[in-house]
Amino acid sequence: MQELKFPEGFKWGSATSAHQVEGNNHNDWSEWEKTRPPEFQSGKACDSYNRYEEDFDIAKSLNQNIHRFSIEWSRIEPKEGKFDHETMHHYVNVVKALRERGIEPMITLWHFTNPIWFAEKGGFLNPNSPEIFTRYAKYVVDNLRDRVGLWITFNEAFTVYAGFTKLSAIWPSRGRGFFNFLKMRINITKAHTLAYREIKKIYGVPPMLPESTLVSHNVMVGIVENNVYVPDTKNFFTTKMRRLYRQLRNFYFFKKNVPIYDFIGLNYYHISKKPSFGEKNEIVPKQKFMKEMNWEIYPEGIYHVLKDLSRFKKPIFITENGIADGKDELREKFIKEHLRWVWQAIHDGVDVRGYLYWSLLDNFEWAEGYRPKFGLVEINLETFERKIRPSALKYAKISRDNALTL
Numbered sequence: 001m002q003e004l005k006f007p008e009g010f011k012w013g014s015a016t017s018a019h020q021v022e023g024n025n026h027n028d029w030s031e032w033e034k035t036r037p038p039e040f041q042s043g044k045a046c047d048s049y050n051r052y053e054e055d056f057d058i059a060k061s062l063n064q065n066i067h068r069f070s071i072e073w074s075r076i077e078p079k080e081g082k083f084d085h086e087t088m089h090h091y092v093n094v095v096k097a098l099r100e101r102g103i104e105p106m107i108t109l110w111h112f113t114n115p116i117w118f119a120e121k122g123g124f125l126n127p128n129s130p131e132i133f134t135r136y137a138k139y140v141v142d143n144l145r146d147r148v149g150l151w152i153t154f155n156e157a158f159t160v161y162a163g164f165t166k167l168s169a170i171w172p173s174r175g176r177g178f179f180n181f182l183k184m185r186i187n188i189t190k191a192h193t194l195a196y197r198e199i200k201k202i203y204g205v206p207p208m209l210p211e212s213t214l215v216s217h218n219v220m221v222g223i224v225e226n227n228v229y230v231p232d233t234k235n236f237f238t239t240k241m242r243r244l245y246r247q248l249r250n251f252y253f254f255k256k257n258v259p260i261y262d263f264i265g266l267n268y269y270h271i272s273k274k275p276s277f278g279e280k281n282e283i284v285p286k287q288k289f290m291k292e293m294n295w296e297i298y299p300e301g302i303y304h305v306l307k308d309l310s311r312f313k314k315p316i317f318i319t320e321n322g323i324a325d326g327k328d329e330l331r332e333k334f335i336k337e338h339l340r341w342v343w344q345a346i347h348d349g350v351d352v353r354g355y356l357y358w359s360l361l362d363n364f365e366w367a368e369g370y371r372p373k374f375g376l377v378e379i380n381l382e383t384f385e386r387k388i389r390p391s392a393l394k395y396a397k398i399s400r401d402n403a404l405t406l
């Protein structure tokens with residue numbers, strides 16, 4: 001048997017997002033859901049807005065010491081410029097509940113959903129959106145500054161969100177098209193930069209120097225992006241094209257914002273063979289390791305993506321990595337194989353600070369509805385009963401030992 005030890009202080013946890021677990025949200029996504037069949041409507045989700053303490057008891061029992069969740073902008077600012085203090089108080093209690101259980105909160109300020117009034121103004125196509133978003137971010141951080149040290153401005157805004165709303169438009173979309181895709185990405189970059197500086201000001205930290213690659217303070221404000229592993233092929237030209245795609249797909253947002261972030265949040269799920277000119281061209285053969293999302297899962301890919309990201313010289317948290325597997329047949333293997341490669345990356349010098357499995361709970365999987373089951377914990381959607389899956393206990397052992405035994 002081989003024991004792979006993780007660095008001292010390495011964080012173990014899981015992640016969720018507001019719209020996927022809270023229930024009863026009223027935002028641009030829930031408006032869109034009204035046009036879809038019932039199984040694609042979030043409804044009460046996991047009812048975590050009310051049951052968060054139960055969820056955190058479970059996370060604690062699974063030896064987790066970090067938890068990533070998001071704040072629902074539409075609840076905090078239901079009308080433009082009018083903040084709901086009672087809701088803010090709710091989130092203060094959520095953070096307290098985590099702290100009481102010895103779990104560090106990591107908060108995402110924006111995870112795909114917008115207040116309806118903001119969407120009606122064009123969302124991130126609106127030229128004032130950076131200021132509007134920053135006003136909200138500032139309000140939230142002002143209220144939580146003493147209790148939270150890890151902030152994320154945007155979740156997968158550049159890669160997944162901009163593409164799914166503006167290019168393929170398989171998500172709620174106003175103003176589809178390539179020009180809008182670019183415009184949205186420019187505004188989100190501005191919004192991130194502005195919010196980053198405001199948050200740092202709240203903590204009394206001077207803005208980052210332009211040439212800095214370091215972290216400016218022990219309060220860290222990061223960006224989360226979804227990176228796929230795009231392998232080389234046997235063919236020179238396809239390899240060149242893939243490398244270009246890899247640059248544009250995985251690094252553009254990080255590059256654009258250098259050095260205005262303190263850590264990188266990596267969401268890694270699968271491999272992408274684009275462009276593809278047939279299986280015989282591939283170095284990495286077709287992977288069979290996949291479940292409910294029809295993704296080509298390739299654990300070694302996380303190693304390459306981490307190595308690639310290390311060029312930005314920032315600490316990295318794996319903010320999402322998971323498998324939709326309601327029968328819980330492959331989850332343990334999935335987690336262990338990915339962690340084996342995370343360990344290897346750390347061993348080879350990449351500064352990885354923590355691993356957060358996606359997700360703590362079976363939740364509302366956006367356009368896919370409730371079919372894919374990513375949770376360490378199964379949810380009965382009628383009774384909201386929580387049931388810990390066997391693989392969660394295996395992950396709990398790894399977290400407790402701070403080591404993976406193979």
Ligand code: BGC
Nearest residue numbers: 017155156160226267358365
């Ligand atoms: C998102 C999550 C989503 C997960 C699985 C990520 O792209 O941040 O909200 O549930 O992938 O699809």
